[in-house]
Structures are given as C-alpha cells and as structure tokens.
Amino acid sequence: MSSLFDQSQTLERAEILVEAATKAGADAADAIAARSASTSVSYREGKMEENEHSENDSIALRVFVDGCKASISTNGTGDNEELSKLAERAVAMAKLSPPDPYARLAASEDLMTSGAIDTLREKLDLVDEFMPDHAFLRQLAQETEEATLAVEGVSKSGGASAGHGIGGMVLVTSHGFTGSYLSSQFSFSTTAIAGEGTSMERDYDYSACIHHKDLKTATAVGLKAGERAVARLNPAKIETGTYDVLFDPRIATSLLGHFVGAINGASIARQTSFLKDMLGQQVFAKGVTISDDPLRPRGMGSHPFDGEGIGSQKLNWIEDGQLTQWILDSATAAELDLRTNGRAARSGANPRPGSTNLTLEAGEQSPKDLMANIKDGIYLTDLIGQGVNGVTGDYSRGASGFRIRNGELAEPISEFTIAGNLHDMFARLVPASDLVLEKSTNAPTCLIEAMAVAGR
Template identity: 65%
Template sequence: MSDLLDQSIIQDRAQHLVRAAMKAGADSADAVAARAISSSVGLRDGALEENEHSENDSMALRVFVDGRKASISTNTTQDPAILTKLAERAVAMAHLSPPDPFARLAAESDLMDQAKIARRVAALDPADMTVPSTQKLTKIVEEAEEAALAVDGVTKSGGASAGHYLGGVVLATSHGFVGSYLSSRISFSVTAIAGQGTTMERDYSFSATVHADDLKTPDYVGRRAGERAVARLNPAKLETGTYDVLFEPRVATSLIGHFASAINGAAIARHTSFLNDKLGRQVFPKGIFINDDPAVWRGLGSRPFDGEGVDCKPLALVEDGYLNQWILDSATAAELGMKSNGRASRSGANPYPATTNLRLEAGSHTKEQLISGIKDGIYITDLIGQGVNGVTGNYSRGASGLRIKDGKLAEAISEITIAGNLVDMFARMIPADDLTFEHAVNAPSILIEGMTVAGR
C-alpha cells in the first residue's frame, strides 16, 4: 500500500504536465493528479451479491492561452513523453477554444504555503490508513442485516452494502504551488422491508465516516433500519389542507442543500437562483445561523485547501438570518466582481464552487417541544422526487412520515405532497436543538408552519 499511495510519484507527473504546457506556449496551467484504492461489498439475505476492488490513477490538465482555456484528462501514464504530448495537445485545443474572460488560476497571493498545508492536514486527520479487508466489510453488513431482520415486523432484507475509499490528490500550478493530501471514507447501509404483499414498507439506515473507529455499530444501524420500516406500516390517508410540517434531520438536510445550490456562485452568475438579489438581506428569521467549515476534525467535507490551492477558511453564510456570502471559486468570483472565498472543488480539470462541511446551527427548542406545540401537523421522515425549481424557489415533493395530533406523534401517513416556495419556507424556518454530524451537510429538525399538503 505504501507504493500505491506514494504521492511523490503523481506529484512528479502533475508538475511535468504543467511544465510541458508552459513550454508548449500556455500562459498558465494547473494539473490535478489522484491515486486511490476503493472496495465495496453488497449482501442480501446473507448471500454476497457484490464484491469489487479497484486501484487507479488519474490526471487532468487545464491550460490558458490568450484568454482561452482547454482541459484534458487521462489515466496516468508513467511515460514522460506521452505526458508531454498530452500537454501539447491541450495547448493546441486552447488556441481553438472560444474566449473565456473569467476563467483563470487562483491569484498567487491567495495560495497556501507548504508549512500551512502540513499543519492543516495534521489538524484535520483526514485519512484512516487502515484498509479494511473484504472479510471485514462483509462482516459489517452481515451483522447489520441480521440486526434489521431481528426487529419484530421486519419480513425481509432489502440488502446491505459497505464501501471504503482511500486516496491522495495533488494539485500543481504554474505559479509554483504544489499541495497534496490523503483522505478516506468508509460507510455502510442496510435496507429493511416490513409487512407482506401490497402492504410492504421499506426504510434504511446508514453510517459514513472518515475513520472506521467513528462508525456506528452494525447492530445499531440494522435495528434502526428495521424500526423505521415497521413504523411506516399501515399508513393512513391525509386530507388535503394546510399543516405545520416538521422535517426530521435526515430530510431537513435537503432544505439546506437547496439553500446551498441557490447561493452557488455559478447560479448567481447565470441569474438562475431565486436568491439572486438577496445578498446582504434577511432571508431567514432572526436567530438562524448557517456556517460552512472545511476545518472540521475528521469531517466528511474537510480539506486543507480548495481545488485551486486557496486557503479555504470557515464561512458564516447566514448570520442572525442575514445572507452574507455566495459560494465562490476564482472564475465565478471574477464574473461577479468579487474575490474567491476558497470554495473551488474539482473532480477533474475544471473547478466549480461547492460547500465543504455545511450546517444549520441548532435552535433553542427540543424536537419534543416543537411537536408539543403542533395541534395538527406532519413529521416528515422521507422525501420523494426532485420537484424544486432553482429559479423560482417553487417547492413540491412527495413525502411520507407520521401524523402529529394534539402535540403527539400518531399514525404513519404516506402518498402526500408538500408544497410551498423556498423563499417563504426559509422565512418561517424554526430549527430544533438536535443537530448531529453525519453528513457533509447537516441540520437539526426543522419546523415550517403552514405548508400546503396534498393528500386524498
């Protein structure tokens, strides 16, 4: 494994690509090289259905010539002559590309130095260097599935799976910046099915972390999947009307995800966001705070620098209800006449703006207190479909969950549609205090009063 994850090898190749591009006539260039190992297993009813393992390298080069850009990617080759030809091809492509006045490397003054990167990596602890065996991953999903099937009312398994990733990334630029780090992910999930025939219901549970020792136990995850599936049995119909809607944390994260999409610099530059004119204005009620923090210890979205080498510092996106920031990389910042705030991400040659560890901060009320104040409402545990218009903010999604009657959770409900507009929904948002950190986007339970619900 030490050879496989030796970043010096891919660092040399990335730097070679950049040098070759500059020699071929590029004004500037950057290259990203990645090297990773990953594995996954899938199981159903105790029988292994999937067992995959991969080890791969990849590289991507971006070049700029006279205000034009081009990019090229490849599975890494060890032959410097081939890398040189790739760089020359990218420069030739750039000469034929249309002008792009905003595409550029990050400003040299914004790039991190090696010493700061090293300190940041040590503080984040972003990689678990222990690679689990197929037998270990299989044991996890076996135990999770067994725990789900042991729940009274669960009739069959919907399957269980586990996966692991460990890899390194190197960024090299013609400014002379070179940054690298390793990262890891491990996760598993299980789906349980309750009931029989046409009355069957399913639900799932999962755990995903950077380090294996932070995972929830298979027994807990399995039991939770089974309990959630059983809780959905015998759903009642709901009359169409206006209801107070409480989103559990697992689905509340989607609301914060819609907010993140709306403040993405790319959407703002294209004028395709319903929040396009809201910077500096109140979007949420007083007391609402939304933060994006790339420096969370062992955070799923943590990173020491962004996809352009810029120091990515914590951002207070919303303070006391007021929208303070767009999510920006260098290109979108230039287009908007602003400065990058270190939110460039990239899965290949071209960066794009994205959040890191995004969270809606906890409120002052417990979930139970919010429920107790609802006379007639819905506790949403699952959302279906993608009925969200990013331009207008119109929101319409299928949902299921539990009825709330006179301040208490009641029977299961399904086949409903909840609708509204995200501008109005954000303005009425009330967060609970049950914030946990299980994703790269996290939120507590969220109450939105007076939503339109279509039932029977």
C-alpha cells in the same frame, strides 16, 4: 495497497505535465491528479452478493493561452513522452478556443504555502491507515443484516453493504503552488422490508465516517433500519389542507441543498437563482446560522486547500438570518467583480463553486418542544421527486411520514404532496436543538409552519 499513501509519483507527474504545458506555449497552467481505491461488499439474506475492488488513477490539465482556455484529461498511467504530447494537445486546443475573460488561476497571494498545508493535514486527521479486508467488510454487513432481521415485524432484508475507500488529490500550478492531501472513508448500510405483498414498506439506515472507530455499531444501524420500516406499516392518507411540518434531520439536509444551489456563484452569474437579489438581506429568521467549515477535524467535507490551492476558512453563509455572501471560485468571483472565498470544488480539470462541511446550526428548542405546540401536523421522514424550481423557488415534492396529533407522533401517512415557495419556507424555518455532525451536510430537525399539503 500501502502505495496509496505515497503521493510522490502522482505529484511528479502533475509537475511534469504543467512544465510541459508551459514549454508548449501556455501562459499559465494547472494540473490535478487523483488516485483512489475502494473495496465493497454487498450481502443479502445470509449470502454474499457482490465483492468488489477498484483502483483509479487520473490526471487533468488546464491551460491558458492569450485569454483562451482548454482542458484535457487522461488516466494516470502514461510515461513522460505521453504527458508532453497531452500538454501540447491542450495548448493547441486553447489556441482554437474562444476567449474566456473570467477563467484564470487563483491569485498568487491567496495560495497556501507548503508549510501551512502540512500543519493542516495533521490537524484535520483525514486518513485512517487501517485497511479492512473483504472478511472484515463481509462480517460488518452480515452483522448489520442480522440485527435488521431480528426486529419484530421485519419480513425480509433489502440487503446490507459495507465499503472502504481512500483517495486524494495533488494540485500543481505554473505560478508556484504544489499541494496534496488524502482522505479515507468507511461506510456501511442496510435496508429493511416490513409487511407482505402490496403492504410492504421499506426503510434504511447507514453510518459513514473518516476513521473506522467512529462508525456506529452494526446492531444500532440494523435496529434503526428495522424499526423505521415497521413503523411505516399500514399508512393512512391525509386530508388536503395547511399543516405545520417537521422535517426529520435526514431530509432537512435537502433544504440546505436547495439553499446552497441558490447561492452558488455560477447560478448568481447566470441570474438563475431565486436568491439573486438577496445578498445582505434577511433570508431566514433572526437567530438562524448556516455555516460552512472545511477545517473540521475528521469532517467528511474537510480539506486543507480548495481546488485552486487557496486556503479555506470557516464561513457563515447565513448570520442571524441574513445572507452574507455567495459561494465562489476564482472565475465566478471575477465575473461578479468579487474576491473568491476559497470554495473551488474540483473533480477534474475545471473548478466550480461548492460547499464543504455545510451545517444548519442548532436552535434552542428540542424536537419534542417544537412538536408539543402542533395540534395537527406532519412529521416528514421521506421526500420523493425533484419538484423544485431554482429560478422561482417554487417547491413541490411527494412525501411520507407520520401524523402529529396533539403534540405527539401518531399513525404513519403516505402518498401526499407538500408545496410552497422556498423564499417563504426559509423565512419560517425553525431549527431544533438535535444537531449531530456526521456527514458533509448536517441539519437538525426543522419546523416549517403552514405548508400546503395535497392529500386525499
């Protein structure tokens, strides 16, 4: 397992592949190689259910010939001769492909230097060299389940799991870029079931981070899952109407997902986004900021360079409520006659625009203060279904949560639908002050007033 921390052989293979592509006739090429390993256990009702370990090596090549592009990938176990044949096939494919006027390598002047990458790797602190064994993970899952079952009202466990992974990538281009990085991840979760028969309710909690010492305790996660499940018992129905709605932080992040999908350069280039005409316009209320920071130390979405070798920096997609820019890689930037902002995501041969550590920044009022002004409303804890139209912004999703009465949480409610349009929802969104940075997408509690609710 210690060899996972050594990327020298992976780097060498990527260099061989790019060199072979150039010799075979490619005008330009880049290769991305990834190596990863993961270990996980699942535990339920006092017994181990699964115990898994997997390792993966992969390498992908992208080549350009006379304005045409092709890509090819394989596992990372072939010898030099096989890599050369792979490169030759890719070049042959490119010669038969239609021209792509926008596909390209990143501009040379935008690429990071090896020295800058080394400095950032140390600053970002993305690797914990602690390698947990199955016994460690099993104990973590077991303790979490025991804490869940200790909550009064929990009738059974839906299972607990724990896992560890380490992986990284190497990127080599024909115009001089060579870079690599690694990242570790630890996580565990549990699901609690409360009630009996047709009256059962379930809920969950989890913890995930880069360094194992940053994990929540098993007791805290188990208790939270159990308490959430018990609180959902015997839900009532809500009357159809218009309500002020508070989104719990764990589902408020879904609103960010809809937002970044709408400002993705690929959606803008295809004209399939409801925000396509809103660049520089007021999308959220004044005071709202949405940031994207790939340089957050120990961030789940952090990295020293993007999928094209460009050094990323913190950006604000929304500043004081205004939309400032699209999420771009080199190809979408070229198609939109813009400059990339270093947001190329990559898991294979072809980059695509993507966010990193995405955050809806905290507001000024606490959730309690926001709730205090709601006479009759809803506190959402779960959303169901995918009823969102990215072209029009129309939004309709099944939901459950709690009634708010006179500024206080009241009975649980379920089997209702919330609806609106994301244009209007974003304009009315008010973030609370309870932001916690623990995932790659983070949001505080959010208030959206006057949402349509279809109930009984």
